[in-house]
Amino acid sequence: MNERGSSLIGGRCVKLGDHVNSDVIIPGRYLTSIDPVELAGHAFEPLGREFQDRFRAAKVIVAGRNFGCGSAREQAASCLVGAGIQAVVAQSFARVFFRNAINTGLAALQSADAEAHIADGDEVFIDVAAGMIETPSGRFSFPPYPENLTRILNAGGLIPYIARKLASEARR
Amino acid sequence: MTESAKTFAQKAIERASGSSGLAPGTIVEVAPDLYMSHTASWRCIKTFEKLPGATIRHPERIAMVMDHIAPAPTAQVAGHHRLCREFARRYGVGHFFDVNEGIAHLILMERGLIRPGEIIIGTDSHSTIYGALGALGTGVGFSEITATWVTGVLWMMVPESMRVTLAGRLSPGVFPKDVMLKLIGDLTADGATYLSMEFDGALTASMSISERMTLCNLAMELGAKNAYVRPDALAYDYLATAGVEDPARHALLPDAGARYVRELSIDATSLAPQVACPHAVDNVRPVGEVAGVKLDQVFVGSCANAKYDDLVEVAKILKGRRVAAGVRLLVTPGSRDTMKKAADSGVLSTLIEAGALITNPGCGACAGDGGAMDQGEVTLSTANRNFRGRMGSYESAIYLASPATAAASAITGVITDPREVLA
Numbered sequence: 001m002n003e004r005g006s007s008l009i010g011g012r013c014v015k016l017g018d019h020v021n022s023d024v025i026i027p028g029r030y031l032t033s034i035d036p037v038e039l040a041g042h043a044f045e046p047l048g049r050e051f052q053d054r055f056r057a058a059k060v061i062v063a064g065r066n067f068g069c070g071s072a073r074e075q076a077a078s079c080l081v082g083a084g085i086q087a088v089v090a091q092s093f094a095r096v097f098f099r100n101a102i103n104t105g106l107a108a109l110q111s112a113d114a115e116a117h118i119a120d121g122d123e124v125f126i127d128v129a130a131g132m133i134e135t136p137s138g139r140f141s142f143p144p145y146p147e148n149l150t151r152i153l154n155a156g157g158l159i160p161y162i163a164r165k166l167a168s169e170a171r172r
Numbered sequence: 173m174t175e176s177a178k179t180f181a182q183k184a185i186e187r188a189s190g191s192s193g194l195a196p197g198t199i200v201e202v203a204p205d206l207y208m209s210h211t212a213s214w215r216c217i218k219t220f221e222k223l224p225g226a227t228i229r230h231p232e233r234i235a236m237v238m239d240h241i242a243p244a245p246t247a248q249v250a251g252h253h254r255l256c257r258e259f260a261r262r263y264g265v266g267h268f269f270d271v272n273e274g275i276a277h278l279i280l281m282e283r284g285l286i287r288p289g290e291i292i293i294g295t296d297s298h299s300t301i302y303g304a305l306g307a308l309g310t311g312v313g314f315s316e317i318t319a320t321w322v323t324g325v326l327w328m329m330v331p332e333s334m335r336v337t338l339a340g341r342l343s344p345g346v347f348p349k350d351v352m353l354k355l356i357g358d359l360t361a362d363g364a365t366y367l368s369m370e371f372d373g374a375l376t377a378s379m380s381i382s383e384r385m386t387l388c389n390l391a392m393e394l395g396a397k398n399a400y401v402r403p404d405a406l407a408y409d410y411l412a413t414a415g416v417e418d419p420a421r422h423a424l425l426p427d428a429g430a431r432y433v434r435e436l437s438i439d440a441t442s443l444a445p446q447v448a449c450p451h452a453v454d455n456v457r458p459v460g461e462v463a464g465v466k467l468d469q470v471f472v473g474s475c476a477n478a479k480y481d482d483l484v485e486v487a488k489i490l491k492g493r494r495v496a497a498g499v500r501l502l503v504t505p506g507s508r509d510t511m512k513k514a515a516d517s518g519v520l521s522t523l524i525e526a527g528a529l530i531t532n533p534g535c536g537a538c539a540g541d542g543g544a545m546d547q548g549e550v551t552l553s554t555a556n557r558n559f560r561g562r563m564g565s566y567e568s569a570i571y572l573a574s575p576a577t578a579a580a581s582a583i584t585g586v587i588t589d590p591r592e593v594l595a
Binding site for chain 2 (some may be wrong): 018019021023024027028029031032034045046065066070071072073074075082084092094095096100103104146148149152157158159161162165166170
């Protein structure tokens with residue numbers, strides 16, 4: 001919840017282009033860790049320090065087509081969570097990244113139009129349930145998640161979701 | 173086109189979810205037939221340990237393979253491997269393959285664990301390769317494998333499908349790898365995102381199972397969810413050799429008249445060898461346009477192109493020749509069975525005599541396990557990814573090509589059209 005009383009997430013954004021691959025998001029050499037915060041320190045290392053500094057100050061990533069393509073490494077999503085990223089807004093997502101995002105509690109939102117109207121450093125706020133992106137250049141809508149995926153996302157990811165399910169089964 | 177006609181993916185997901193009439197876009201829970209986790213297995217185990225009271229529903233459906241970083245280069249990785257070994261014993265994991273066995277995808281097919289029509293989830297994006305035997309293979313994250321251990325099910329969206337009909341004949345020096353690189357270059361890296369990609373046509377039918385593996389493996393680089401080649405007599409021979417009993421029991425064929433969001437027909441007769449240039453798999457050019465690029469290293473390996481017949485193609489070109497001075501040729505056989513066959517047939521001797529360095533079977537340099545490059549260095553690789561920094565320095569470069577192009581280039585020390593060497 002923010003000061004407006006709605007369930008908006010987001011804040012300052014950092015922008016990337018098309019086809020950002022998961023080797024660039026988190027290089028394979030760091031996959032010996034599954035700690036999101038430790039991984040966050042190496043996120044986007046191939047892009048250099050200047051980008052990494054801007055990334056760490058951001059709450060939202062805005063990208064073009066096919067964000068997260070390549071490897072199935074779940075750390076490509078969890079390292080973003082570890083860095084404090086709350087949402088990725090992209091024209092489109094690679095399939096496994098989209099799954100990994102939901103499963104690690106990271107909102108991955110597909111909008112054909114938003115990216116072109118958002119500038120690097122803009123404040124971007126998202127209402128996931130309502131399917132709405134607020135930017136300095138206006139509002140953009142996206143198709144809300146289906147109910148079963150919303151349940152996983154709202155639980156904070158797949159493993160917390162399963163843990164909750166197991167706990168409720170144990171009480172029965 | 174008829175309403176009731178179904179694609180392969182619709183049928184496979186209906187079978188595994190116990191439902192019918194599923195339209196593309198529907199999300200259902202499926203019960204996968206096999207759950208593969210590779211080097212990521214330790215991550216699955218650590219995640220499992222975070223779930224109090226969790227049990228493993230079908231240990232017989234679990235396959236663990238220690239392939240990406242093997243043997244262990246550090247104590248930390250040795251600890252990960254040990255965790256997996258002990259877990260596999262304690263929980264009766266059905267199929268555990270240790271550091272000596274090779275790449276998960278190839279082993280599972282060689283050992284008869286992949287059957288037509290079944291659904292395999294794996295902690296590796298290139299799980300699309302299982303389509304070579306008419307199965308639905310797809311990559312997932314490690315938490316999803318853990319979740320499936322515990323619940324036996326996973327959510328899956330019924331994908332739309334695309335059909336690629338391959339016709340014509342490949343000319344000498346041109347291989348299925350070249351067909352796929354050309355296709356990836358033309359359609360770009362998201363050309364088949366979330367699609368089930370069915371390969372069809374006379375050229376596909378004429379390909380060996382190993383060649384079909386290359387097609388289905390590379391489909392991932394178009395963003396596909398899975399790939400598929402209809403199982404035929406050749407596939408059933410392969411499955412019989414692999415010891416699969418009743419291999420057709422879940423086999424599925426797409427219906428005539430099924431709906432495809434995209435259909436492509438490609439005649440490969442005039443295709444030239446192709447090369448994917450740094451740092452994207454869809455940055456593809458005919459070999460002639462990049463011939464002469466100076467190489468420091470050539471890598472023959474990976475689930476795309478390190479099968480036995482790939483090594484034979486390399487040996488054909490290297491026989492009686494030497495690797496160029498100053499070039500490192502790394503050959504990483506895909507699996508232990510492949511390595512044994514190459515040892516028995518003399519292929520390994522040919523490679524060693526030419527100056528190749530043979531490593532243990534596994535993912536090797538493709539996964540950054542050995543074969544790293546210094547800044548400014550260049551590798552030509554038979555693998556399926558050339559992303560920045562994947563093989564060492566962020567300031568190094570990777571080109572991708574077929575085993576024949578790799579072998580020809582290893583001899584000359586520069587990117588070379590294999591047809592010049594074969595002529």
